[in-house]
Amino acid sequence: MKCHLCEDRGCYREGKVCVESSNNLLLPEEEMKILKTASLIEKEFYCKMTRIEEIVEFSKRMGYKRIGIAFCIGLFDEAKIVADIFSKKGFEVFSAVCKLGSVDKDIFNLPKLQDGKEAICNPVKQAEVLNKKKTDLNIIIGLCVGHDILFQKYSEAPSTVLIVKDRVLAHNPVGALHTPYHLRRILEDK
Structure with a gap:
């Protein structure tokens, strides 16, 4: 793969599939929690929080x-x-x-x-x-x-x-x- 050379970035919004992948990632439970928590923080605070604030929020939500x-x-x-x-x-x-x-x-x-x-x-x-x-x-x-x-x-x-x-x-x-x-x-x- 050479994603850095892609012209259309169709995977982002159009659902273009360049590499076959299943819809359910096969991650252990803790890693799936990390993925979901990161996605929720991105959705809720995109361009609203500094990185330090995001790390604090992430840590709280993970129960750290x-x-x-x-x-x-x-x-x-x-x-x-x-x-x-x-x-x-x-x-x-x-x-x-x-x-x-x-x-x-x-x-x-x-x-x-x-x-x-x-x-x-x-x-x-x-x-x-x-x-x-x-x-x-x-x-x-x-x-x-x-x-x-x-x-x-x-x-x-x-x-x-x-x-x-x-x-x-x-x-x-x-x-x-x-x-x-x-x-x-x-x-x-x-």
């Missing part, structure tokens, strides 16, 4: 009680705000910062940003810590590319992304697709 936050140390203030929001909405909040365990990069012979001690990011440990707390949902705030992948792989709870790290564009990666300067530079052959 324990929220985990896996965050980059560079977004410490934002993680505190998110934790405060969820706490005030009645959730029990746990968090795990990326530098958890403070393992020096020298141990793995990893490149450093500066001289001296520098801790590696530890997304597997972040997932382990939140797994031990039996979180119902984990929220990712600014984990690096690759670290976010490892966190999601090892997280036992479903996870969603609130903030995607983009140090150049104030954590708004879609800005690169809508800014001619950045887009030209990205598309250049080097």
Whole structure:
């Protein structure tokens, strides 16, 4: 499939079938609940709620009680705000910062940003810590590319992304697709 090349997007409104599929998705009960809850929130709050509000509403409707936050140390203030929001909405909040365990990069012979001690990011440990707390949902705030992948792989709870790290564009990666300067530079052959 190369859906990104489609000209008519007939699957959206016209019911065009490009890939045969049954009308009843064969999902486990919990995953079907996630799908239905997401669809209800989309219907009720489309263009009315921010992403953080949608995550709060989704969590309430799913009956989640324990929220985990896996965050980059560079977004410490934002993680505190998110934790405060969820706490005030009645959730029990746990968090795990990326530098958890403070393992020096020298141990793995990893490149450093500066001289001296520098801790590696530890997304597997972040997932382990939140797994031990039996979180119902984990929220990712600014984990690096690759670290976010490892966190999601090892997280036992479903996870969603609130903030995607983009140090150049104030954590708004879609800005690169809508800014001619950045887009030209990205598309250049080097």
